[in-house]
Each structure stands twice: as C-alpha cells, then as structure tokens.
Amino acid sequence: MNKIVVTPPTQAEIETLRRTTYNATLIQRIDIHEDLALFRIKPDTQTVPFQPGQYLTLGLGYWEPRVQPTQEELLEPKKLRKVVKRAYSISCPMLDGLEQLAPCSELDYYEFYVTLVRRADAPPALTPRLFHMQEGDRIFASPRIVGTYVLSGVQPDEDVVFFATGTGEAPHNAMSAELLSRGHRGRIVSATCVRLRRDLGYLAAQMRLSTKYTNYQYLHFTTREAENTNPGFPGFVGKQHLQQVVESGIFEAAAGMKLDPERTHVFLCGNPAMIGYQPPGAPPLSSPGMLQVLKKRGFHDHGEDGPGQIRFEKYW
Known part of the structure; x- marks a missing residue:
C-alpha cells in the first residue's frame, strides 16, 4: 500500500489559512525582557463585555515560525494545518497615557501578560510562536470569554x-x-x-x-x-x-x-x-x-x- 506523504503548507496556502483562521490583530507588543512581554490584541469586531478575572483562548497555526532558541519541535503531519490554542487571563494596563484609570471596560483591545516557555516536558507550542509575532500580525482570539474567578460578592467597604x-x-x-x-x-x-x-x-x-x-x-x-x-x-x-x-x-x-x-x-x-x-x-x-x-x-x-x-x- 502506498504511504501518504503530508507536505508542509506552501506560502500561498499559509496566507489562505491565516485569512480563514485568524480574527484579531496584535496592535502593540511591550517587551519587559526577552522572556516576558505584554501583548495587546484587538479583535476584528468589538471587544466582548466580560468580568475582570475571566480568560479567553488565543491561537496560532502550527505553520507559524517559532522564536529561537527554544526546544526543538517535531510536528506530526496531522498538525501541520492545525491551530494550537491556550487560555490566558485578560490583564489590564490600569492607567492610560494621561495617568487616568483604564479599566478593561474602557479598552478596545485585550491585554495579555505572557512568559515565553523555551523548554518543557513537551516542546512548547504557543508561546514560541507568540513571541515571534510583530505588531500588525494576525492571531486567533476566541469571541467567548469565560471563567468564575471574578469579584462577585465583594462589597464596597470590604x-x-x-x-x-x-x-x-x-x-x-x-x-x-x-x-x-x-x-x-x-x-x-x-x-x-x-x-x-x-x-x-x-x-x-x-x-x-x-x-x-x-x-x-x-x-x-x-x-x-x-x-x-x-x-x-x-x-x-x-x-x-x-x-x-x-x-x-x-x-x-x-x-x-x-x-x-x-x-x-x-x-x-x-x-x-x-x-x-x-x-x-x-x-x-x-x-x-x-x-x-x-x-x-x-x-x-x-x-x-x-x-x-x-x-x-x-x-x-
């Protein structure tokens, strides 16, 4: 029986995958140091109202390049056209450029605070790709924001x-x-x-x-x-x-x-x-x-x- 050979996607196919998969843009990246950064991501549609403390899922295609040096990754053929996704709590700049309070409800983007994982028990998949991104690059951001780690029940004087x-x-x-x-x-x-x-x-x-x-x-x-x-x-x-x-x-x-x-x-x-x-x-x-x-x-x-x-x- 002939063995089916799965080849990596071509550049033209990658552009199609990006166009059909991604729904948000990295609008700002603030590097704290080489392994720690803030990523501000704006969805194509309006941001979804959510409770502070909740999280959403970010995703990038396995076809995207990875920052180096990181642990070597040998992809199974079935992953070559798939997307790796991870959940991240939504952060907040807290103050804007005018030193005014900037709660999440007043922002038109989501902010994420991320550590680059260079090595792990299994080769890290998402953060090496995320840290390769530059402002203007595209990404998947789940339109659904969830989580129960929220402020419910906290009274004003407590x-x-x-x-x-x-x-x-x-x-x-x-x-x-x-x-x-x-x-x-x-x-x-x-x-x-x-x-x-x-x-x-x-x-x-x-x-x-x-x-x-x-x-x-x-x-x-x-x-x-x-x-x-x-x-x-x-x-x-x-x-x-x-x-x-x-x-x-x-x-x-x-x-x-x-x-x-x-x-x-x-x-x-x-x-x-x-x-x-x-x-x-x-x-x-x-x-x-x-x-x-x-x-x-x-x-x-x-x-x-x-x-x-x-x-x-x-x-x-």
Missing part, C-alpha cells in the same frame, strides 16, 4: 487581597482597576512574588497607581535576587515566597493591615505550590501553600457570598 506569582498577576490587575473604577472604599492590596525584580512587568504602573489611590497598595517579593540567596549580602532576607511572608507576619507589617476573615476577600493565582491545592489522589504537599496558611487564620473555601473566602485560579 478589603480585598490578591496574591500572585509571576504572570498570575494578570487577572488581579483587571480586578484592581475594576474595583477602583467602582469607587471601592475598602483596602485593596496586590502582592506578587517573582524570581527577579526584572520580572515585575507592571511595577512602574503599580507604583503610580499606589500613589494615585490611597486605598490601593502593591507589594512585591523575590526569590532569586542576591538578598534572597546570599547570606553575606547586605540586607539578606532569604527567599520570600508568599506563604512564608504571610506566616512570618511580613505581609501584614508591609501592608499595614490584618488579614481578617471577618472583612477580607482573598484571591490566589499562579504557581500550584503557592496556592497549595491538592487534587484528589495527589501525593501530600511538601510544604504548606496559601490555602493551608489562610485556613489556619479562619479563612475558608469559596462558597457563600461574604468575606473570609479564598478564591483561586490555577495555571496547570
């Missing part, structure tokens, strides 16, 4: 605390801008942990926002700077994982507030080890995550409306 690792900060930026646009009166604290300070992609905007709104505060912690890893370094503090800064009291001292389950909503997004979620049948956790730390303080799983709840989003 405190809200967001804990994130890395790009898990994205939905918290959207939610913080939304709360401030509502005239939220309670405290809003957004705490982020990254490896290195250069990974704080929103630091400048966050600092300006903290100055502009007295009830908003941004705290950032690192794990791999010299003060985290070198005991002889002046000001050595050790690795500052979020669960550790909460347990030690560092968070409450820095925020100037108590994590009070009687008035505080907590949101967690990012690394599974930080969150501390243990799926059924999984091995015991090697160390407590935020879920375990907060429950000791009287917080509880998301359920009925009201403060004291822990809501979490996970990227795995």
